Amino acid sequence: xxxxxxxxxxxxxxxxxxxxxxxxxxxxxxxxxxxxxxxxxxxxxxxxxxxxxxxxxxxxxxxxxxxxxxxxxxxxxxxxxxxxxxxxxxxxxxxxx
Numbered sequence: 162x163x164x165x166x167x168x169x170x171x172x173x174x175x176x177x178x179x180x181x182x183x184x185x186x187x188x189x190x191x192x193x194x195x196x197x198x199x200x201x202x203x204x205x206x207x208x209x210x211x212x213x214x215x216x217x218x219x220x221x222x223x224x225x226x227x228x229x230x231x232x233x234x235x236x237x238x239x240x241x242x243x244x245x246x247x248x249x250x251x252x253x254x255x256x257x258x
Contacts, residue, residue, distance in 0.1 A: 164233045164255035165202035168224065173241065173248020177212045180239055184210045184252055202258030209236040210252055216241045220251060227253040 169187055171180060184207065191205035199206065217223035223242045231238050237254035 162200055163258045165258045166228055166253060167204050167256050168251060168253035171250040171252065173250060175250060180212060180250060180252065181210060184237065200257050202256050204256065206256040207237050207254065208234070210239045211236045212239045216243060219244050223251045224253065227251060231255055233257055
């Protein structure tokens, strides 16, 4: 089976503990939209998140790092991005399809 990269962006001032709850909401919304049968290529396949300490100066740099370092079936990775004086979290990972 394959995999599709999914991501979401959250405000940079969001506490790490709240990131988990927000991601759970993304998972539930994807399960509602795409079902529970699996292999949807969406966050419905996510098992949660792991907040990492890495920080990046651009969204593209962060996206590339997450794509290179995330393994399908593992919790999504959350990394901090500081781009154009704006802080944000990138949450992403490869979802089974």
